[in-house]
Amino acid sequence: MFRFLRLSVLFAVLFVSAGSHAADASQPLSTADDLGPQVDQPIEFPHDRHAGDAAQGGMQINCMYCHTYARRSMTAGIPPTQKCIGCHQSIESVRETPRIKKLFEYWEAKKPIPWKKVHDLPDFVRFHHERHIQRFYFQQGKPVQEVCGYCHGNVKTMTVARRTKSLSMGWCVSCHEKQHPVDAASTKTAQGPNDCWQCHK
Amino acid sequence: MMENGFNRRDFLKVLGWGGTAVALSGCGNTSVEDGRETVNSYVEAADYVIPGIGVYFNSTCAQCDAGCSIMGKVREGRVLKLEGNPDSAINRGKTCGLGQAGVQHHYNPDRVREPLQRKGEIGVTITWEKAYELIAEKLKDVSGEEIAFLSGGVSGHLKVLLDNYLASFGCRNHFVYEALAPAVVRAANKKSYGVEMPRYNINKAKVVLSFGADFLGAWVSPVHFSQQYAQFRKGVDGERGVLIQIEPKMTLTGANADRWIPVRPGTEGVLALGIINALGTAGGDIAALVKDYDKVRVSKETGVPPGHIDKIAALLKLRSPSLVLAGSAAEGYAHGSQNAAAINLLNHVLGNVGKTVEAAAEVPFPQMAPARGNTAALKALNDGLAAGKYKVLFNYAANPIFTAPGGMKFKDNWAKADFKVVFAHYMDETALQADLVLPLDSALEDWGTHVPEYMADGAQINIQQPLMERLHANTRGMGDILLALIKQRRPEDYKSYEDYYGYLRAAMLQNKAALGGGGMDDDTFWSETLSKGIVKLAGAATTAVHSKAGATDLTLPAATQDAQYPLQLIPAVNVSLRDGRHANLPWLQESPDPLTTIVWDSWVEIHPKKALEMDITEGDIIEVTSRTGSVKAQAYLFPGIHPDAISIPLGQGHEALGRYAKGYGVNPFQILDAVFDKETGELAMHETRVKISKTGQRVIVVKDESAAGAKQIRKKIAGRMSTDNVDLSKEV
């Protein structure tokens, strides 16, 4: 007698299953790479030359050599021009290349280089560089490029850095929900913090 | 706190970030952005400067004369917040609202940014060179006697430089003017203790009997006294201190008293003698003096019930040492010094002198000692101007046209000087009347040394140093300006200093040994000094306080009645606005008055009983008329005021001083009669009598407290218990 209900029941079932599936699907979605736009910088800084593997003619410089604030502060900041000059004044080979010329122009003018922010989170979010580096580099002893890579992607293959992760909240949370070993030695694991005020300000 | 020393050169390189990092963050940008925002990196960075981490630099608060030491949190080249410096004996790491608002003084959008010269009604922007030339030219053919320099309280090297400058053309007309300085009390203290400003140990007293001294609000050194007050409440050896406040209008201190006693305005001295009489411990000429001040008469004159007088006397006998303070409410009369003297006498009778009243330490450099402001100076200047004595007039750190009592007609006399130079942060009422306005650095951009007017503990010199580079390229520090000016007169003596900083450094290094830097090399000493922000000195009190009472010939007139002007006007000193110099700081405008919670406006406090008689309700606009003039303001019914008095807070009613001050409230200074204390010639602030009348208009009073007013209906919100059943000594 209730045959006319069949269709609607079917729809209902479909909707529910689809919904919950979509919800589950949100997990893999968040770890997927999501390429940000190309950003032009005042100086096209070749990360690959500096940090890249020797095989590709890179210098294999530790990220934290230049981005020294990241392990000491919430903000990673940008290395002072001083830093660049420190090495480059003694590297005659590339002294005359256009990029280095430009660098020295800024330096002599004592003008800060107007870099563009590539990984620019919303203003109400606080990403704590120090905490993450402490956790994964110093405590777990993971290789530095891997640790930075979690969020910044494989920078050593780029020239100008480019965003490769979505950096959406779901994406952050998907990692905070995983159990991570507390340090290199012990098997004890812990979750990332999940209360709102850890990241929202 | 920064560990390793730093010098000006390093410091100035704290640039970048500032420009962009200040972009308003908000809920607006809700998505990840790439390549929109620019981040300026440092060119070179001192290694203690890390983006995202604040560095603290020590300096000195310039919001009032108390001279609290502060430390400013500097981040990415911007000073963000001021905190108290824990090492200072004055404020021990604490600040008041004024101090907190110091940053708004610095970032204020209404600051003067260029030197301005008057052309008719408008000010024209000129260069500094031009300005200096102008001054030189004006000073060329006037004698030193025809030059007057009006300033607020100054001390330290700025004072030295100023004196030298004035001396350089033989000018002795330096008028140091503070509208709200406790000058009468100082004079009285000089007489009865032998020192102008002794050290009061509220924390050592078991009873504090204060005659209108608002030491928690706006009197002398509030932050310091507040801390002593806290200890005093916890109690000396477990015995909680008792605060008795005697005043016609409740101040913040009165609101915190265990017993607040309204006294008929002007009869404080009588009451003091009455208490001495009730104590009955005094002998000799004092006993003679007070013998006919018996309870009956005193209570008749003062309106204080005899029972209270007995209780007070009993308590004072019981608990010793105590401390008796004479404050602005007591001193503001034609017989103010008499009042103050009578009140100080109590301290002698109770034997507090030497215990809770001690001689304060002094700085061993008299030329740096603070030039304390008073109102007699203004009177002198005013008379001089009226007589046309002065051709050139300088004004620094004072706003006389706003704060001079209407009775003085100061504005008219001011115009009599041909050339008026005003060193100003803002275009205030006085600057508007100037011929030349020279823009000053804010206190957070400038160098300086200060000697506090009230020495809390040991003697100390406070260092003031820039917390960030100039906000506006064309402002100058007062020191730099004076240096430039003095170079006009005595180039050879001063050519070695290229700026005030250089002068300061040299001057300090000269007396390195005396400043406790013996054996250190110059740079270490200097950077030490700067990073500490305070130079503590071994300078002890040169003069001890008199143990025995001074003059006891006191003539205390009974309160007079005036049929035409039946009410006494009490110009109240608002905790945050003071004499009005802070009215342009929005935080202070919006922080409610502690007792009425009114914001952004003036009001007339009137006792509900009186209001009932005159059928005045809250919000009625009433006209207050004195012999000098009249103002209109909203009425506020306030139980903490003597029915024979009304009160209007000072500080509002600006006609200039920028967007946050202009056009809010009324300025009671305008209706103050020019009555002066017979002995010291100080302005008698409380001597003005007024009558009030309803205008018929009505407004809703803008205040924080609700329609329910300040009543705790049924629920216990703010708890209170009596000392009988509490033992503070065991508490944490």
Added chain:
Amino acid sequence: MSVNNLLENWAQFRHFHPVDDKPHDPYKWAMSIDLDACSGCNACSVACYAENNIPVVGKEKYAHGQAMHWIRIEHYWDEDIGVPGGREFPEQGAQFLPMMCQQCEAAPCETVCPVGATNHTADGLNSQIYNRCIGSRYCSANCPYKVRYFNWYDYPTTDNVWPETMTRQLNPDVTVRSKGVMEKCTFCVQRLNAAMSTARSEGRKVHDGEVQTACQQACPTNAISFGNLVDPESRVAKQWARQQVELTKDKQTKDAEPGGSRLRGYRILEELRPYPSVMYLERVRESAV
């Protein structure tokens, strides 16, 4: 987070006042305010404006009751002053009371927010996430203390709230709230986070006095003390213990004592069971005068 995750970790999204299986660890931030020391000078309030980018709304909006002061100084007279038949003068002075968000453990505001913009953090704070807020204002409607303040207008773009130069004073660690979101006292969470992170990097806990709230740091009479209630050595913990006030009780020893207690500690509107984290110490007045 997926549906499964939602179901599994439901408990984590809602920390109520600590239950046996979820004690506060390692931090429970709490405050105690000594009303006997508080002089009502307003320094705390101004300091709060400075620290937390609170907009100055101006006279007109203040008149409409749209002020934003996260911490307000209230003053109370005894009920019978000034009214006909009552006492003529407030002879025992006024009573001052700083009132800010009480960071309730079972906060009435948290349960009612439709989007979960206000939550309880593991260290016992009542968090407010500005960007999640859609402005239903249910939290404020349900707050017994009325200490939540709503952005009725877009203050960042309003004239004379933060004109050109004043923007430079804004604290980069605190969001500037735009129109339509609720805000309130945070116990200066930015300071707490900084301190906790430093402590973690150094492998220790935040020790007492290491972190101060803006109001506490300014307070000239040290009336406000703030710290970690879990750490028995902290000043706050000692004070609470001395006053026998317990976080998870709604009737304290004090209330039980017949004929007036000798204890000063109490929490406001405790009987509603929000379990506030702020203890007030009653004001004391001398009986001898």
Added chain:
Amino acid sequence: MEKDIRENIAWAQINKDVLRSLEAPRPLYWVILLVALAMVGVGVGCEIYQYQTGIGVANMNNPHVWGLYIATFIFWIGMSHSGTLLSAILHLMHADWRKPIYRFAEAMTTFSLMTAGLFVMIHLGRLWQFYYSLPYPNERGLWPNFQSPLLWDAMAIFTYLSSSIIFLYVGMIPDLAICRDNMHPGWRKKLYSLLALGWEGTDRQWRNFRVTYLTVACFLIPLAVSVHSIVASDFAMSQQPGWHVTSFPPYFVAGALYSGCAAIISLFIILRYVFKFEEYMTLSILKKTSRLTFAIAMVWTYLNAVEFASVWYSHDEAAKDVLIQKATGTYAPFWWMMIFCGSVVPLMLAFKRFQANIPVLFAVSLLLNLGMWLERWMIVAPTFSHGYYPWAWDHDQWPSLVQWGIVFGSFGWFALLFMVFCKVFPSVSMYEVKEMVYHRSLALKNGETAEEGVH
């Protein structure tokens, strides 16, 4: 007594009369339509201004954060109940006098729900973030707070709205078919043929139709009750004095039915005139409706008394204060007005001579609605201005013109939707009226034959 309806109306006549309402209403119709449009204009204008400037322009403040929006929201939710009452409940009770009027009652339900839904949005401080409150999988990985009564509200309203739309539509199918068959070609004919789902009136279709209609009806009744109970729990679940009352859900439901019936009376009278439905919307039906209203009014009054009593004799001092405040404070005039309109005015309906007196009934019904609107306001506002914390007691909570404007506009919006509906769809159910006529005439015949049998 006069009849609910004449038995001897020809079915063709019924079709003719009802279909006429789709063609040529009285001029008043257009007047109403225009006025409604104008009102909507005002409302929209105010909303745009509020959206751009910030909700502060409504002159709400801290702590007085809720205003007319919430009150009016409840009012419209309440309105919606009458439709369900008339069509579903009375349908199950086989009260066939409902037949001529249930159609527009249902329409009323649907459209007042739509209006109510608007207020949920208008009230929000950040309307543009509304979607945060919807439970859907998102990149933030966040869900709304399922503990919040506000969320239950949203869901309940949505369910109720969708199902009452279905109910309305399903009930219309046979009539739509009639329209289809009698329409001249044109967009309307297309529309009807589309909506009629190829209704042929075969036995099978009728059987399925009846079952569906019945099922939805049964489904709708608990829903209707739950919706307003949930709205009530917005308040009852909170802690505030004056809200935290156990009897709120039934109280709200009663209030809802009450205002609903009152509204039906007003609309009854308007439609009857505008579409010349005197034949069908007869005075005796009106009489029944007003009696029903009277009964509900008394129930409401009783529950009101219960609420006051439970507050008065409780230990909750604060709640008691609020009650006293309502009766004596700032809001006293409105509160007493509410009592008057809600409990005194309906007494008129007790008198026979008023029960079918159109002018009187019209006036009364409007007053009742006013009373019910005030009731909602008196529930929301006083608690804010007189809550637990004396310091926060408010002195400035008078709604601004913007707030009034939007409330005003909402009435226009409702009228607009409703009037358009009545013009486009048959507002009297033809097939049910036919049934009614048929049954009545049948009854009559039986009566006659019985008489014959006597002699």
